[in-house]
Amino acid sequence: xxxxxxxxxxxxxxxxxxxxxxxxxxxxxxxxxxxxxxxxxxxxxxxxxxxxxxxxxxxxxxxxxxxxxxxxxxxxxxxxxxxxxxxxxxxxxxxxxxxxxxxxxxxxxxxxxxxxxxxxxxxxxxxxxxxxxxxxxxxxxxxxxxxxxxxxxxxxxxxxxxxxxxxxxxxxxxxxxxxxxxxxxxxxxxxxxxxxxxxxxxxxxxxxxxxxxxxxxxxxxxxxxxxxxxxxxxxxxxxxxxxxxxxxxxxxxxxxxxxxxxxxxxxxxxxxxxxxxxxxxxxxxxxxxxxxxxxxxxxxxxxxxxxxxxxxxxxxxxxxxxxxxxxxxxxxxxxxxxxxxxxxxxxxxxxxxxxxxxxxxxxxxxxxxxxxxxxxxxxxxxxxxxxxxxxxxxxxxxxxxxxxxxxxxxxxxxxxxxxxxxxxxxxxxxxxxxxxxxxxxxxxxxxxxxxxxxxxxxxxxxxxxxxxxxxxxxxxxxxxxxxxxxxxxxxxxxxxxxxxxxxxxxxxxxxxxxxxxxxxxxxxxxxxxxxxxxxxxxxxxxxxxxxxxxxxxxxxxxxxxxxxxxxxxxxxxxxxxxxxxxxxxxxxxxxxxxxxxxxxxxxxxxxxxxxxxxxxxxxxxxxxxxxxxx
Ligand code: COA
Ligand code: AMP
Numbered sequence: 001x002x003x004x005x006x007x008x009x010x011x012x013x014x015x016x017x018x019x020x021x022x023x024x025x026x027x028x029x030x031x032x033x034x035x036x037x038x039x040x041x042x043x044x045x046x047x048x049x050x051x052x053x054x055x056x057x058x059x060x061x062x063x064x065x066x067x068x069x070x071x072x073x074x075x076x077x078x079x080x081x082x083x084x085x086x087x088x089x090x091x092x093x094x095x096x097x098x099x100x101x102x103x104x105x106x107x108x109x110x111x112x113x114x115x116x117x118x119x120x121x122x123x124x125x126x127x128x129x130x131x132x133x134x135x136x137x138x139x140x141x142x143x144x145x146x147x148x149x150x151x152x153x154x155x156x157x158x159x160x161x162x163x164x165x166x167x168x169x170x171x172x173x174x175x176x177x178x179x180x181x182x183x184x185x186x187x188x189x190x191x192x193x194x195x196x197x198x199x200x201x202x203x204x205x206x207x208x209x210x211x212x213x214x215x216x217x218x219x220x221x222x223x224x225x226x227x228x229x230x231x232x233x234x235x236x237x238x239x240x241x242x243x244x245x246x247x248x249x250x251x252x253x254x255x256x257x258x259x260x261x262x263x264x265x266x267x268x269x270x271x272x273x274x275x276x277x278x279x280x281x282x283x284x285x286x287x288x289x290x291x292x293x294x295x296x297x298x299x300x301x302x303x304x305x306x307x308x309x310x311x312x313x314x315x316x317x318x319x320x321x322x323x324x325x326x327x328x329x330x331x332x333x334x335x336x337x338x339x340x341x342x343x344x345x346x347x348x349x350x351x352x353x354x355x356x357x358x359x360x361x362x363x364x365x366x367x368x369x370x371x372x373x374x375x376x377x378x379x380x381x382x383x384x385x386x387x388x389x390x391x392x393x394x395x396x397x398x399x400x401x402x403x404x405x406x407x408x409x410x411x412x413x414x415x416x417x418x419x420x421x422x423x424x425x426x427x428x429x430x431x432x433x434x435x436x437x438x439x440x441x442x443x444x445x446x447x448x449x450x451x452x453x454x455x456x457x458x459x460x461x462x463x464x465x466x467x468x469x470x471x472x473x474x475x476x477x478x479x480x481x482x483x484x485x486x487x488x489x490x491x492x493x494x495x496x497x498x499x500x501x502x503x504x505x506x507x508x509x510x511x512x513x514x515x516x517x518x519x520x521x522x523x524x525x526x527x528x529x530x531x532x533x534x535x536x537x538x539x540x541x542x543x544x545x546x547x548x549x550x551x552x553x554x555x556x557x558x559x560x561x562x563x564x565x566x567x568x569x570x571x572x573x574x575x576x577x578x579x580x581x582x583x584x585x586x587x588x589x590x591x592x593x594x595x596x597x598x599x600x601x602x603x604x605x606x607x608x609x610x611x612x613x614x615x616x617x618x619x620x621x622x623x624x625x626x627x628x629x630x
Contacts (some may be wrong), residue, residue, distance in 0.1 A: 002405045003416065006266075010419030017419060018045070018449055022254075024261045025297075026060045027051045028227035031254065035446060036231070041467050043446035044453050046230030046254030053234055054098075054131035055225040056257055057296035058091040067091070069273060071296060073325050074120045076306035077317055078167045079200065085120055090127075095222035097213075098128040101159065102223045104192055104211075108133030111157040111236070113190070114282075115148060115179055117141045117166035118306040121196045121213065122282045123292045125161045130234060133226040134158075137236040137248070140283025141166045142173065144567040145181030147246075151238050152186040154248055154456060160193045165201035169311050176203045230254025236456045237285055239391040241465060242496045244509035248456030249391050251288075255449025259395050259420070260294035267387070267396055267418065268329045269360060269403035272299030278331040279305050279318065284503070285391040286365065290331055294395075303327070309336040316349030323353040330358060333365040333502030337372045338532050347379040358382050360402050364389060365502035366534045367490060370411045388414035388490050390476065391504070392466070393451045397421045397443065397476075398488045413487040420448025425482055430470045435484045440494055442473035496591070498527030498535045503569050507537060507591075510572060513565045514539055519547045519554050524581050524589045525572075528598040528627065538598060538627065539575040540618070551577040576621045584608040598622055 001009070010017040018034035031049030061069065067088030074083040085093075106112060112129050114136050116122035122138070129136040137155045139148050141163070152160075160183070166173040183189060195205055196213040205212060234253040238246035268290075270276050276295045280286035295302035303325060309318055309332070318340065322330060344350075361376055361384045368386040377384045383406070387399025399415040400407050407416070417423050422444040425433040433439045445467075455462040469475045477497060480490040493499075496507045507525040514523040522542040527535040539558060547554075555575040562572040582590040585608050596603035597619050605612055 003401050003407055006401070006404055007417070007419055011422070014420075018258065021262045021449075022046065022049075022258045025051060025254075025257045026056055028055075031230055034449070037446065041445050041472070042453060042459070044231045044252065045449040046258065049230040049254050050227040051230060051254055051257060052131065052133070052225035052227050053253055053257060053293065053297075054094060054127045057127060057130070057293060058087060058094060059225060061087045061299050062091050066272075066299060069299070070301045072120050072123065072302055072304055073275070074304045074306070075321055075325065076118070077312040078169065078306050083120070090124070092222070094124050094127045094131060095224075096217045096220065097124055098131040098223035099220040100211075100217045101128055101134070101194075102132055103220055104159065106132055106134050106158055108226050108228060108232075110134045110159075111155045112136050113148075113152060113155060113157040113160045114138045115141060115160060115162040115175060116196065116282065117163055117173075118281060118304055119163065119196070119198075120304050121163065123304065126235070126282070126288075126292055127296075128223075131223055131225050133228040133232060135233045135235055137238065138282055138288065139238070140281060140567075140569070141175070142283070142567050142569045143178075144563075144565050145178045145185060146565045147567060148178060148182035149185035150244075150246065152182055152190070153188050154238070154246075155236055156188045157190050160190045161196070162193060163196040164198050164203040167198075167200060167306065169308060172201050174201065174203075180206070228253055231453065233456075235288065237288060237391055239285070240497055240504045240506035240509060242506060242508045244506065244512040246506075247461065247465065248458065249285075249452045250454055250456050251394055251450070252453055255451070256293070256394060257297055259448060259450030260289055261297050263395050263418075264294050264298035264300065266401050266403040267399055268331070268362065270298070270300055270328050273301070274328040275301040275303065275326050276329050276331075277303040277305070277321065277325070277327045279309070279336060280332065280365075280502075284365075285389075285394060286331065289394055301325075308339075310339045310343045314349065315340045315343035316352060319350055319353040319355060322355055322358055326357045328357060328359050329362065330360075331362040331364070334363050334368040334372050335366065335501040335533055337363070337376050338369075341372065341375050342532065350379045355380060360385055362387055362399070364396070364414075366499040368414075373411055383409055385409065386414045388478075388488065393447065395450055398423070410483075410485075410487050413483070413489050415488065416486050417488070423482065423488060424473070425480065426470055426473070430473075433481075435482055438479060438481045438491065440470070441476045441478045441480045441488070441490065442470050443476060445472055445474060447474055498537060500527070500535055500537065500569070500571050501533040505537070505566075505570055509566065510537055510539065510562055510570065513562050514541055514558050514575075517541070517554070517558055517561055519543050519549065520558070521545070522581060524591055524594065526591050526595045526598065528595060533571060536574065537570060537572045538622070538625075539572065540578050540581060540594070540621065541575065542578060542580060574625050574627060576625045578617060578621045580614055580617070582614040582618060583610050585610050594618055598627060
């Protein structure tokens with residue numbers, strides 16, 4: 001069957017399609033049906049099945065005689081370490097950790113926060129939680145104490161599993177002050193912490209609270225898998241919304257397993273045993289789905305890479321990893337390629353490696369600009385697939401289903417919808433638009449298995465954020481268009497979310513931090529175009545009356561504040577003082593117009609603008625921080 005037949009077969013019989021896909025999973029008790037629509041527009045999948053994620057990721061492969069197969073290749077140019085872990089070894093490690101967690105009282109439904117860098121132990125912690133039916137929430141290892149505290153208070157974890165440090169090129173990121181600080185700030189206190197001591201930076205454990213990763217497991221019985229209901233949350237992953245309060249995306253167990261398993265062959269075209277590499281981080285959804293769960297559930301070898309595309313040690317690192325470990329399908333963010341292209345425009349490093357093992361490159365996380373896409377395709381000589389998805393969906397919405405059919409790749413488009421996704425482009429009134437018309441990208445309900453059924457402890461926010469704007473649809477927050485052939489083009493966000501080097505960040509969240517500066521009366525943060533990172537945040541602050549300290553001092557404090565409260569990944573380094581902000585007469589800040597000014601794009605003077613002269617002031621202010629394109 002080609003793509004069209006497969007997509008149509010889903011459309012004609014979604015229930016049959018997903019029940020068939022569910023055959024790829026080992027259930028403790030098979031579900032009687034796929035979709036549960038009793039609470040529509042809140043939908044759930046495979047609710048009456050019983051299943052365990054860890055069993056599907058590890059035990060079943062060992063039981064099938066594949067215990068010797070490599071599950072994880074840890075490749076860390078930062079520490080100059082390489083390690084291969086077989087499925088049987090990984091199972092032993094995970095069952096042992098799960099046993100120790102269980103002994104300390106972690107049970108099905110308890111939350112556990114994981115704060116780890118890119119080491120195999122991060123995956124072990126995730127899988128150990130899954131083994132017990134505990135709900136993990138991985139927090140990106142670079143987030144500040146304040147961000148971690150917000151997540152602790154929302155998820156209310158029984159335990160925190162952390163490493164002693166992360167490693168950035170030339171810098172040890174001490175985690176202890178971060179998780180200590182977060183626990184101090186949070187109202188909720190975890191019962192205990194488990195600390196994985198890294199030799200680069202062992203830390204003193206806090207008595208009565210912290211357990212050493214290995215000591216904790218000594219003499220403990222390994223734990224068995226605890227089967228859970230199909231709609232039991234496998235994990236919560238916090239992502240940026242329009243405010244500083246992150247959204248806790250809930251991932252249901254059954255649908256997650258079914259959908260991820262389906263994508264490995266159909267989207268990523270790998271067979272069990274093949275090496276699959278997603279160069280992302282376990283803190284992001286890509287890391288959850290395609291470093292940890294999908295490759296393991298499908299019986300692939302996954303790579304845990306601790307390094308950067310450039311500088312660890314050079315722009316050839318990716319090619320070394322691909323050729324050395326025989327990677328078949330490779331997934332990363334366009335930013336990584338922009339960084340490589342900047343350091344090695346002629347692809348001298350590419351020529352040094354035999355990349356004949358590689359069959360396709362997949363890009364996601366942000367818009368893939370045609371230049372980068374073409375460069376990657378020229379250098380690698382394999383199809384470069386741009387595919388679009390979100391933390392909320394957990395797996396791709398559109399792309400090229402390489403495992404089904406070698407379809408045409410259109411530069412600038414993120415492909416065609418996968419089964420389960422019925423996409424419309426809507427105008428402000430919610431009317432579907434003709435091909436070629438720009439509008440809000442919306443997905444008809446129900447969303448397919450594996451996607452979010454709700455937000456953690458925030459059903460109202462879930463409805464408001466995603467369901468209320470367009471009746472019968474999920475609002476993606478992206479704008480774009482569909483062409484005559486059904487290919488989707490994602491053009492921009494419709495909200496205040498920006499994408500910095502593939503990291504999803506809220507400008508609203510940054511504004512909340514700036515507003516907490518005692519000298520700041522009012523502020524706005526916008527995302528401006530950046531050659532390397534796609535977008536960069538720029539802050540504009542208006543000072544409280546009577547403040548007459550040097551502006552550079554205040555903006556430097558603002559930059560530090562965002563770094564301390566959100567984290568260095570926000571890359572918030574551009575901040576400028578202005579007398580006033582451009583607003584509509586009703587007081588709404590004209591952020592979109594400010595972005596256009598910064599990017600040197602043409603714009604229509606908003607009819608409702610209070611005072612057009614302010615726009616020149618904004619342009620001048622951008623000039624003073626070396627950011628003026630106009
Ligand atoms: N812990 C602590 N700090 C971290 C961190 C972590 N886990 N990850 C990044 N940082 C810091 C960096 O050290 C840097 O700090 P600095 O301001 O002191 O230099 C800052 O956060 C920004 O980091 P990063 O986004 O990695 O930018 P960079 O300029 O160091 O590197 C790229 C640029 C393009 C190489 C890098 O952004 C990259 O590898 N991008 C790929 C993104 C990706 O895989 N995204 C996942 C979505 S699929
Ligand atoms: P995240 O939840 O961090 O994965 O971010 C999801 C958002 O990133 C989407 O809503 C888009 O705005 C953007 N995005 C992800 N993939 C793509 C893509 N292939 N093309 C354009 N934008 C993308």
